[in-house]
Amino acid sequence: MHFKRPKIFGWLLKLYGREDTSEINRELPFAALLFTLLSASGVSIYESWKKLCSINLLPTFQKESREIVRQVEVLGYDPLTVMYRRANKTKSKNYREFLLGYVSSIRSGGNIVNYLKSKLRSIFEVQSASAIRSIEKLGTLVEAYAVMLIVTLCSYILFIVFATTSVFEPMKTSGTPGISTEVVCVLIFFVTPIISIVFMALAHTERKSNLVTVKQPYYATIVPLIAVSSFIAALYFVPQLEYFKGTEIFPLVTTICLLIISVPPAIVYMRITRVSNDAENAMPNFLRDVTEARKIGLSPEKSIIHATKRSGYGQFSGTLNLIRSQMEWG
Template identity: 45%
Template sequence: MKLQLRSEKPENEELPFAFMLITLMASCGLSPYESFKRLRFVDLLPFVQKESNEIVRRVEVLDADPLSAMQERAEETSLEDYGDFLRGYVSTVKSGGSITNYLKSKLRSTFDIRVAAATRSIERLETLVEAYMAVLLVLMSVYILVAVISLSSFSATLGFVFNGQILIYLVLFFFMPLASIIFMAFAHLSRRGTLINIKRIYLKSIPSAIIGLAILLGVFLVPEVREAFISSISSIRKTINAALPFIHIGSLLDYVVPIITTLSLSLISILPAVEYSRILKINLKAEESMPSFLRDVSENRKTGMSPEKSMFQAATRKGYGVFGEILKRIVNQIEWGVPLRDIFTDLKSRLRSWHVLMNFLILIETIEVGGGPAEALDLLASYSEKTRDVEKNKREMLRPYIVLPFIWTILMALTFMFTFYVITHLPTIGISVITLPALKSQMALFSCAIIFQSWLSGFFIGKVTQGTFAAGFKYSILLSLTALTSLLLSQNIIDLIMGML
């Protein structure tokens, strides 16, 4: 069976909201063609915006009638759902059926399909995470095999001399990072997040990367900096030994390079991680609260309040958390008489959630077109709740997979250190006098490879669980620290295991 790694096309993500917008406008008395004319200015739906421009161009420039233009686009488009929507609308108009009923039925089926697609996407992501873990374990097995075969006594037993140093370097410094990058590309195809316009988060890592690189160069090229760093590590070790005498963490001086590497990689991630956490906190609360806000607007509208008064009343309700600050700003703008379109423009500069912005846009379009009838607002609130539930279920089902990268990070660190221990310490293995010093000198370098691999894994799991690589900055810090801690404490675990044998 062929594994489908690619998620639904980005255009398919737009269709439910476009259909909702057209349906709500139809319930306000606007024809779908008039809706397409308004959709030309909705930049949050680039595919629908492009299609709307094409349909309007054929009608107003080529003098085609709207039904013929829609029928032609239905035959030409590569999106089956979009083409089926246009063909169904044209057929309903020609047969004299109820356009509103057709649009509501199509909207309902579209959201049902979207729920099923979300379930399939979760299954793909689960398979992807498991495959990634399996690949890393296979590569670690290759490392163990090559390291053992490279032993002089083992090579003599097999009757040939095998120098696996190059292959070990390739496994740790090339194949493992390459596997992470490939799986991150697969995750990018399989998972899309709800946040937009977050490039500045990635830009915040550039100054930190420069500082991290400067630290690395300073330690290796400037003796004074290196001595100061070694002195600091020695002080830290003395403090740890005094506070926790029962824990043996080995000589920290043997881990100068891994510690510097961890510090530099964490420094790259810390500012973007803080910025992403701030943005996520506001937008996640907005996604959770938006359906309740729309429901309140709908219920207030049913009592006869004006649309603006309904929004004002709904925004004053408590329990919205940090999203309440944005709603208070909207309330103030309504009191000042700011047009709803300008309020939405200001909102776009403060929120990054595509779903929340689309719901606000649909709310404003509904009010501007038909005065925000209670039936239309009730429909908007209902489908906003469905969208929230779909995204919430997706996050909840993927949350357990956050634990897996920490497990495989610890396993990789322990496997590496245990293999190194076996090669360099067991007296039954004959190691040449040339090989042993070389292996010991490479331990710090190989430890850096494990730490860097763990750092990369953070971006993979961030993309899988939250739909954006920006979420990986936090996990990359935690995983690199986990790898370093595992390497430092591995001697205790190895001594415990060897003592039980």
């Protein structure tokens, strides 16, 4: 009798080793931009891959560049051969076309800079169209989330109104089962936040944030979450805290606990976004200052150093000062 082999382990290995094409497609425009700038500066493709190994803001391409450098330096393959093999192995259509086009342009003797510029333009156009579609889907998701919040709030208000009046009295006298206050509190203060988390997860899956490798808000949540969890557990095991489980005080306690968990990561995230927004707003002025310095005859390095000494860049000034210090130190 022939028995089929269990496929669960093979499926798990395949799932674990599956390539995340969404991350590659998200990082591809920025990696292509770096390749274009380095190629226009006279840097070879292999040196460009080596420089990508030290860029932590592109973790997927950092891993890819390390693999390419390993095959070149350890196994002795040619960089173009490695790129051709990686193109045939990857599941990302955009990344495959980028690698194959680069290899074909090199082997046919074409202009690499022109190819990279045209490819970069097409990649950003595709990303822009994808962003527009994602925003439309997010609009539908936000509308559904708003409807859910409105329905929940209206239900809670109706329950409070009915509970404070004599509407429930006939039901109590006739023995008709009703909704207890504890059930309503659980629905409002526990089920609703869980549904909100589900909506946020769906929104994050549909359109990921441009802030890459931002983990500080999650770290800021750990201590408040542990403290609130310990307090909630103590409510059920410490008799002296029985007062906080009362019908009148428990919703207030739950609200305070949720605020304690939410406020620290919100503050950390606001600080990060403030720096990011200042950088985006100050970048045109910074580039204008660099251009003006170039017009008076300064070298590119001197132009950048001269522009970083000016004020008015907001929180972005700290990053510019770091750039100036590293350039002055060589």
